[in-house]
Amino acid sequence: MRISELSRRSGVSVPTIKYYIREELLPPGRLVSATQAEYDEQHLRRLRLLRALIGTRGLSVDTTRQVLLALAERGSSPHHVLGLALGAIRVGGERAARDAAETSAPAGEPDEAERSVTALLEELGWDVYKDTPAREALAETLAALRRFGVAGDWRTLLPYARLAADTARLDLDQLDGLDDPLEMAERAVVVTTLLEPALLALRRLAQEHESARRHES
Structure with a gap:
């Protein structure tokens, strides 16, 4: 297909497609003349992934490039692919920033919120990456709840976690x-x-x- 059809089918403008090619996020098309190139279904799939990573997930161009490189290196592992796509695995600048912060910060024992998250994951028997951002976000949420005087520990989250497991199965089924x-x-x-x-x-x-069921007559 020509670049105009690729743009129409992908929903990505021609200038943006050319920008992705210059940034080496999208491979160039096959030259059929000095001024024209042809593109195929692989280009269309790559463009749709770029839209998902940059437009939907909000990744930067540099981080997206790191994700694509990692996919090319270890694309045979579906679990690794999903970890990269969903943000469970830190890549590129994200990992470098985290490593720098950990190096500059004094080491210490895990706080109460972090211990609660660890206890929750152990109770559930979930196999997750140690430094996955979701784990960190969960600990921060628990700490915030305590600052607002909301009592609770990992046991409070247990029924919610089991509901989340059901949702995850529905997600992966797709x-x-x-x-x-x-x-x-x-x-x-x-x-x-x-x-x-x-x-x-x-x-x-x-x-x-x-609320209506409980409180309205």
């Missing part, structure tokens, strides 16, 4: 049958990122319904 690493990464980002606002909206609606 990736069954996908063998291409780029397609899998794109689908994972789109499904999880676009569904998150819907899941929050459903929770709000359920809370409203439960």
Whole structure:
């Protein structure tokens, strides 16, 4: 296909496609003349993944480049592909910034929130990366709840975690049958990122319904 058709099918403008090519995020097309090139379905898949990573997940161009390089190196492992696409694995500048912060900060014992997260994961038997950002975010949330005087530890989160496990199974079911690493990464980002606002909206609606059930005559 020509670049105009690639733009139409991907939803990415021609100037942006050319920018991705200059930044080596997208391979150039096959030259058919001095001024024209042809593109194929692999270009279309790569563009859709770029839209998911940059537009939907909000990654920078540099971080996206690191993700693509890592996918090319270890694309045979679906678990690794999903870890990169969903942000469970730190890449590029993210990892460098984290390592620098850890080097400059004095080492210390894990605080109460971090210990609670560790206890929760051990109780559930979940196999997760040690430095996954979600683990850190969970500890920060627990610490914030305590600052607001909300009592609770990892046991408070246990029923929520089990509900999250059911949701994760539904998420991963939608990736069954996908063998291409780029397609899998794109689908994972789109499904999880676009569904998150819907899941929050459903929770709000359920809370409203439960409140009405309990308190309205």
